[in-house]
Amino acid sequence: MSPEAIIERLNAQWEPCSAMLGAHAESWHPERQELVIAFTVDEGFCHSGDVLQGGFSASMLDATMAYVALCIDERIEHIPSLEIKVSFIAPGHPGTLLCTARPVRLGGSIGFLEAELHQNDSLVATASGTYRIVRRKA
Numbered sequence: 001m002s003p004e005a006i007i008e009r010l011n012a013q014w015e016p017c018s019a020m021l022g023a024h025a026e027s028w029h030p031e032r033q034e035l036v037i038a039f040t041v042d043e044g045f046c047h048s049g050d051v052l053q054g055g056f057s058a059s060m061l062d063a064t065m066a067y068v069a070l071c072i073d074e075r076i077e078h079i080p081s082l083e084i085k086v087s088f089i090a091p092g093h094p095g096t097l098l099c100t101a102r103p104v105r106l107g108g109s110i111g112f113l114e115a116e117l118h119q120n121d122s123l124v125a126t127a128s129g130t131y132r133i134v135r136r137k138a
Contacts, residue, residue, distance in 0.1 A: 003028045006071050010037075018063050021045075021056065026098065028071050034102045035068040042094050052092030052124075057117055061086060061127035064101040065113035069131065072103060078134040079111065085128050092117070092124040109133050 001009075010025040022040030029035075039060045047053050066079045101115035111131040117124045 033072055035071050036100050037064045038096050038098050040096045050093050054088055057092055057125045058086045060099045061115045061117055064099040065115050065129045068101040069111050075135040077136045079131045082132055083130040087126045089123045092119050
């Protein structure tokens with residue numbers, strides 16, 4: 001499937017939690033196995049006035065890591081998170097944040113992925129995750 005077709009497919013079928021965060025797939029780079037998703041949030045996702053709540057940042061990172069695996073292997077049916085480590089670098093704010101994810105290694109039943117979340121060219125958070133890979137039966 002072409003990169004454009006993958007982006008179109010993602011944007012046509014967001015899970016409700018990703019749709020709530022204003023997800024929009026921006027680009028898929030198969031040669032680097034890298035997916036970029038934009039998330040657009042308002043003040044309702046913030047605390048202390050205009051600081052993005054960390055759980056929402058973690059959700060953006062988690063979703064992008066899972067979706068990149070789905071872009072790489074169309075046989076993956078489910079990819080539940082087993083463990084995620086998030087490092088918060090700087091506060092996020094209402095507006096658009098860009099999340100970039102890539103695999104570290106996708107094995108037979110376990111995947112290791114990583115992601116970064118940026119806003120206005122500033123690093124907001126990073127994550128690494130371990131995922132269970134469930135593929136469709138042939």
